[in-house]
Amino acid sequence: MNRSEQFDQLIAEFLDARRRNQAPSRGQMIARHPEFANELNSFFDNQAALEQQVPMADPAATLPPALADAAGCDLLRIRYFGDYELLEEIARGGMGVVFKARQVSLNRIVALKMILAGQFASPDDVQRFRMEAEAAANLDHPNILPILRSRRTRRTAIFLDEVCRWRHTRHPVRDASKKRERSDAPTKRR
Amino acid sequence: MTAEALELYRPFLAMLVRTHLDPRLRPRVDESGLVQQTLLEAWQQMPKLTESDRPAWLRRAMLNNLADELRRLRTGMRDWRKERVLEAAANATSARLEKHLAANQTSPSEKAEDAEDELRLLAALAALPETQREALVLQHWQGWSVAAIAEHMDKTPAAVGGLIKRGLRQLRASMGAKP
Numbered sequence: 001m002n003r004s005e006q007f008d009q010l011i012a013e014f015l016d017a018r019r020r021n022q023a024p025s026r027g028q029m030i031a032r033h034p035e036f037a038n039e040l041n042s043f044f045d046n047q048a049a050l051e052q053q054v055p056m057a058d059p060a061a062t063l064p065p066a067l068a069d070a071a072g073c074d075l076l077r078i079r080y081f082g083d084y085e086l087l088e089e090i091a092r093g094g095m096g097v098v099f100k101a102r103q104v105s106l107n108r109i110v111a112l113k114m115i116l117a118g119q120f121a122s123p124d125d126v127q128r129f130r131m132e133a134e135a136a137a138n139l140d141h142p143n144i145l146p147i148l149r150s151r152r153t154r155r156t157a158i159f160l161d162e163v164c165r166w167r168h169t170r171h172p173v174r175d176a177s178k179k180r181e182r183s184d185a186p187t188k189r190r
Numbered sequence: 191m192t193a194e195a196l197e198l199y200r201p202f203l204a205m206l207v208r209t210h211l212d213p214r215l216r217p218r219v220d221e222s223g224l225v226q227q228t229l230l231e232a233w234q235q236m237p238k239l240t241e242s243d244r245p246a247w248l249r250r251a252m253l254n255n256l257a258d259e260l261r262r263l264r265t266g267m268r269d270w271r272k273e274r275v276l277e278a279a280a281n282a283t284s285a286r287l288e289k290h291l292a293a294n295q296t297s298p299s300e301k302a303e304d305a306e307d308e309l310r311l312l313a314a315l316a317a318l319p320e321t322q323r324e325a326l327v328l329q330h331w332q333g334w335s336v337a338a339i340a341e342h343m344d345k346t347p348a349a350v351g352g353l354i355k356r357g358l359r360q361l362r363a364s365m366g367a368k369p
Contacts, residue, residue: 005348012336012351019335046358049365050330053311057286057333 007036011043018056084112196229196236199245203228203252205312209331210256210287212279213324213342218263228252245305253291260284314364322357325350
C-alpha cells in the first residue's frame with residue numbers, strides 16, 4: 001500500500017467511526033498520524049465546509065444495506081417478542097411497523113407497534129413515539145383502537161400498542177384497520 | 191419568468207432528487223418525470239411567484255413530489271415479500287424526507303437564502319466526476335457506511351475514502367470560486 005492509499009484507508013476508517021459517533025477529533029487524528037498532518041488538515045477543512053451547509057445524514061434515520069436486510073426480515077427472524085408471538089405484519093410506515101401478534105400468557109390477539117429504527121432511534125424519534133402512544137391512550141372512540149400498555153425495553157426503544165376489540169369481528173385485524181381508515185371522525189389518528 | 195428561465199432549474203432539481211433518494215430505488219422511481227412534473231407545477235404557479243421565492247418554492251415542491259412518489263411506491267410494495275430490502279430502503283428514504291420537510295419550517299427569507307445556497311452546492315455536486323459524486327452522496331446525504339458504499343460500487347474501502355476525499359476537495363474549491 002503506498003502512502004496515498006494509506007491515507008485514503010485512514011479516511012475510510014475515520015468516516016465510519018464518525019458515523020458511529022466514535023470519531024477522534026482533528027487534533028487526536030493529527031497526533032496519531034503526524035506524517036499526514038497536512039492532508040488531514042485540508043480534509044477536515046473541506047469536510048467542515050460541506051458540513052456547514054448540509055449536516056451529515058443522521059445514520060439513525062438511515063438503513064444501510066445490511067441493516068435494511070435485517071429490518072426486511074423482521075418477521076422471518078423474530079417469531080417471538082417477549083410475551084408476544086408475531087403472526088403477521090399488518091402495516092408499515094416511516095416510523096414504525098405494526099404486527100398482528102398473540103399475547104401468549106393471556107392467549108389474546110393484539111396489535112404490536114414497534115419503532116422501526118429500534119436501537120438506532122434518536123431520542124427525538126423515541127419521544128415522538130412515546131407522545132403518540134400517550135395521546136392515543138387518552139382517546140376513546142369506537143373506531144380508535146385502545147392502547148393497553150406501552151413500554152420501553154432496555155436494549156431497543158420499542159413501545160407496544162395493544163388492542164382487544166378485534167376478537168368480535170370475523171377478520172379482526174384487517175376489518176379493524178379498514179374501519180379506522182374509512183372513519184371520518186374528527187378524532188381519527190394517524 | 192419564461193419557460194427558459196424555469197428550465198435552468200432542471201439540473202438543480204435532478205440533483206436534489208439524487209441526494210435524497212436511496213440509489214437502490216432509482217430503477218423504481220421516474221426521476222426525470224418527477225422533475226418534469228415539478229417544473230410544470232412551477233409554470234402554473236408562476237404568476238404568484240417572485241424571483242426570490244422561486245428556488246425555495248421549487249425545492250419544496252420537488253421534495254413533496256418525491257415524498258408522494260415514495261408513498262405510492264411503498265403502498266405497492268406492501269405485499270411483495272421478496273422486495274423487503276427495497277421496501278426497507280423506501281421506508282428509510284421516506285422517513286428521512288418527511289423529517290427533512292418537517293424540520294425546514296424556517297422564515298420565508300431564510301428559506302429563500304438557504305435554497306439559493308443549496309442550489310449552488312447542488313450545481314457544484316453535479317459538476318463532480320460521477321464516481322466521486324456517487325460516493326459522496328451515499329456517505330454524506332444518505333448516511334451509508336464506507337463498507338456499504340464499497341460493496342455497492344464494487345471498490346475497496348480505501349478507494350471510496352479517496353473518492354470522498356477528492357470529492358470534498360473539489361466541492362469546496364468550486365463553491366469558493368463562485369461567491
